[in-house]
Amino acid sequence: MRVAEIARLTRTSVRTVRYYHQLGLLPVPEERGGWRDYDLSHVARLSRIRWLVQAGVPLKAIAGILDSPAVDASSEDVTVIEDLSGALAAIEEHLAETTRQRDMLTSLLTRARDGLTVSPMPPRMVAFFDRLEAACPDERTRAAVRRERDLVDVACYSGRMPPEAELLFPGPEDGEDDGALAAHGRDTAGLTDAQIRERAADNIARFERVLGPQRCRDLAGHFDTASIRPLFQLIAAVEPGYERMAEAMERLLTEAIARWRTTP
Structure with a gap:
């Protein structure tokens, strides 16, 4: 033929x-x-x-x-077995990657259908920034919200954002949006070190209000505090204007988690 x-x-x-x-x-x-x-x-x-x-x-x-x-059945062709084992391992690796991509696309499709912005951030974080942007009273506040959103996006994409951090972002029922908007509307360029610490302490207080005592204890029980420093180092590196705030947040958040673990 x-x-x-x-x-x-x-x-x-x-x-x-x-x-x-x-x-x-x-x-x-x-x-x-x-x-x-x-x-x-x-x-x-x-x-x-x-x-x-x-x-x-x-x-x-x-x-x-x-x-x-x-x-014969009692013999083994080592080369053939190695080749087939290697092929199987490659397929399993490809399958795992395809499964990961499928799960990501499913999540992104759900967000798009819910009207949320497509982002590396978890849905609760995305929803928080979407609400703030929609409610911004002026362009300066909107720019500050977008800058912080960009920082969180980069942290999530790079794997520096601890998974538990999603719980620290308020939902619409928490009543924290107005306070968060007011904080973004204030100029941070001229703040003293004391004012930076005060602003960071306000953030920690907001986290505690959003979580409540029991969830603070639960979160602290399995939160890896070693993941805090890489997160804020990244934030300081990509946004030098946040360096002092990042240092203050790292210190106060580490102290807060230690306190939550011992609070009865």
């Missing part, structure tokens, strides 16, 4: 058949009457190649698998 026929029988393409010739996976048949004349052995070989490709075996391993001599 000719190349088009063998391609049709094995549900592949002429180009693929010729590529396998180039790789040495499929023997090149003799010519008869100016055409390459494929026979049953070529069809069988190509079928086995396609079968292994569909199973996820890399092309570079297929020749060794197909050409491995037959062995």
